[in-house]
Amino acid sequence: MSETNMKDAAQQATTAFATQTPPQFDSVEEQRAHSLERLAGACRIFGRAGFSEGLLGHLTLRDPENPDLFWANPVGISFNQIRVADLVQVDHEGNLVVGNRPVNPVGVALHSAIHRACPEVNAVCHAHSIYGSTWSAFGRPVDPITQDTAVFHGHQAIVRDPKLATSRVEADQFAAAVGHNKIAIHVGHGIFSTGASVDEAAWWFISMEKACRVQLLAAAAGEYEVWPDDAAAAIGAALGSPMFGWLSFQTLWDEIIKECPEFLIKS
Helix, strand or coil: HHHHHHHHHHHHHHHHHHCCCCCCCHHHHHHHHHHHHHHHHHHHHHHHHCCCCEEECEEEECCCCCCCEEECCCCCCCCCHHHHHEEEEEECCEEECCCCCCCCHHHHHHHHHHHHHHCCCEEEEECCCCCHHHHCCCCCCCCCCCCHHHCCCEEEEECCCCHHHHHHHHHHHHHHHHHCEEEEEECCEEEEEEEEEEEHHHHHHHHHHHHHHHHHHHHHHHHCCCCCHHHHHHHHHHHHHHHHHHHHHHHHHHHHHHHCCCCCCCC
């Protein structure tokens, strides 16, 4: 499939499903407030999905006014209990700018490196999810064996080194390996997702976690059939665009805002 045809497929899919569009803001303050609500909501959604793992797991969001600062969930609060009021703002060294609770220093180092290396990435998600962590041990991409898994075909980075980033140099090495992919599989660690918005990055993480589960189930059952590259590319173009990721997340947002709106508490 040509690049033009893939772009057309993406546009057609987005148009067909577009019941909403991302909001427009009159001020950076409004944009920040909206984004922090989405960040807290994504944490709650991760908690409901079973991604909360003690002190581990982190979602980050680039500040819309100060691109060298970003917001994150602090360490020590379950995803299931995060509120907007709990979110903290840090610089690339992990120093607190807003808030009074610490962040996971290793997590901040990896996310910070991605934010520095990729200006188009505004959000990064990582959690120690069961299927993503398990699949990462194989050190290879998920195969395009279903429509859902085909979305990630050609958009998965395999990161083997460093195993643990203990310096800025190693964190930058990690970010370079991630590149501009929407998904990174850190071998023996788990999956990372990126996006232009929290909505998009969170959706890719959740969808990739399911893709890992499908891959593991299929491999355990026996031989499976892989989609041809052109067909997988077509699905990826249609269902893997930033707008489609944003749209898909709205179904989860509608659920979480109805069932536990207390996460919107700002103070």
